[in-house]
Amino acid sequence: MTTAKLASLMARGAEFLGCDTAILCGAMSWVSERHLVSAMSNAGGFGVIACGAMTPALLDAEIAATKALTDRPFGVNLITMHPQLFELIEICAKHDVGHVVLAGGLPPKGSIEAIKAPREGKAGAKLICFAPALALAKKLARSGVDALVIEGMEAGGHIGPVATSVLAQEILPEMAQLLPVFVAGGIGRGEAIAAYLEMGAAGVQLGTRFACASESIAHPAFKKAFFRASARDAVASVQIDPRLPVIPVRALRNAGTEAFTAKQREVANLLDGGVVDMGEAQLQIEHYWAGALRKAVIDGDVEGGSLMAGQSVGMVTKEEPVAAIIAELMEQAAAALERRAV
Incomplete structure (x- = not known):
């Protein structure tokens, strides 16, 4: 059987x-x-x-x-x-x-x-x-x-x-x-x-x-974004500064994806200015994702938040x-x- x-x-x-x-x-x-x-x-x-x-x-x-x-x-x-x-x-x-x-x-x-x-x-x-x-x-x-x-x-x-x-x-x-x-x-x-x-x-x-x-x-809006998406909509984030220990994140493409690129530039500038060390820089990146994900999952902001999804979406x-x-x-x-x- x-x-x-x-x-x-x-x-x-x-x-x-x-x-x-x-x-x-x-x-x-x-x-x-x-x-x-x-x-x-x-x-x-x-x-x-x-x-x-x-x-x-x-x-x-x-x-x-x-x-x-x-x-x-x-x-x-x-x-x-x-x-x-x-x-x-x-x-x-x-x-x-x-x-x-x-x-x-x-x-x-x-x-x-x-x-x-x-x-x-x-x-x-x-x-x-x-x-x-x-x-x-x-x-x-x-x-x-x-x-x-x-x-x-x-x-x-x-x-x-x-x-x-x-x-x-x-x-x-x-x-x-x-x-x-x-x-x-x-x-x-x-x-x-x-x-x-x-x-x-x-x-x-x-x-x-x-x-x-x-x-x-x-949030219903988060779920609806998943239902509408195809595999090719789930894209990996791009690392813009090789010094930043940024692990790529796969999410549905939206304005939040672009915002993360800007966040990396901001943290890189803080590194350049000696305002933060590498550990703090990594934590800032992680906190960004946690906040962006909450925006999408809890608040239903499917444009500004992070719609983390795999290609099986x-x-x-x-x-x-x-x-x-x-x-x-x-x-x-x-x-x-x-x-x-x-």
């Missing part, structure tokens, strides 16, 4: 996450909050709170509110450059969060140990990290990371330079036997999920498909419940496996 084949291919990832279906919802700032996260976990997938620039107090409240809406496992995504990272890790431990996802670069010294440290007789959290290259994947595995997400440039938000299909071919044969590897970036249908599972992935991560779910608090055509999206993806994946078995 093909459904059994799909369940078998997903078993390792589902067991690792503690859920029914090895599909993570990518952590999207302002979008991946209590409502979408709990809906994702309640539907059998795995929701992930996007901490982003939250203070420890805000994260504390968000985790508590999510736990009030679901008794299923969910994770928390933390950004490595957050100035209060270790305090955020403590908040996760306080709530017995089972999985922490670290994004934004190599884990700083001591963070892996802090996340995985046992607490009051309970095991510490499992740690998931992003690996944009094979060498980094190997380094993270040696460091004690429990699972990896390999995310290609087709994804929305902050992206690396390599396509998902290339990363999968490069990393899965080398790493999939060592630890669970989840594939992300440009996945919009179940056929792609089936292909990556057959290549050795433990599961997948999708963000763009869930951003416009019924349970997402994103063309496959987002209507608002529907998370459970329906997961069911459709699983049906498509099962059908693809069945066709290959004939």
Whole structure:
């Protein structure tokens, strides 16, 4: 039975996450909050709170509110450059969060140990990290990371330079036997999920498909922009000054895209004048994105805000419940496996 084949291919990832279906919802700032996260976990997938620039107090409240809406496992995504990272890790431990996802670069010294440290007789959290290259994947595995997400440039938000299909071919044969590897970036249908599972992935991560779910608090105007968009509308930002450590961001093209170019020039001038150092310059860029994203997601400013979206946005055509999206993806994946078995 093909459904059994799909369940078998997903078993390792589902067991690792503690859920029914090895599909993570990518952590999207302002979008991946209590409502979408709990809906994702309640539907059998795995929701992930996007901490982003939250203070420890805000994260504390968000985790508590999510736990009030679901008794299923969910994770928390933390950004490595957050100035209060270790305090955020403590908040996760306080709530017995089972999985922490670290994004934004190599884990700083001591963070892996802090996340995985046992607490009051309970095991510490499992740690998931992003690996944009094979060498980094190997380094993270040696460091004690429990699972990896390999995310290609087709994804929305902050992206690396390599396509998902290339990363999968490069990393899965080398790493999939060592630890669970989840594939992300440009996945919009179940056929792609089936292909990556057959290549050795433990599961997948999708963000763009869930951003416009019924349970997402994103503004109706934000969702409407997604429904109208095609793959080619989701473009990567351009780095205008090689000194600025700007990670490209993929979003729907609008006036906000142009505003980011101007913001980079402004920060570069501050660097030239010695007003800020490189660390502060990077933080200013990150705060810009957080503010621009809030404008679009919460306020519905789809021209001046940032419409972060992956290239799979063309496959987002209507608002529907998370459970329906997961069911459709699983049906498509099962059908693809069945066709290959004939």
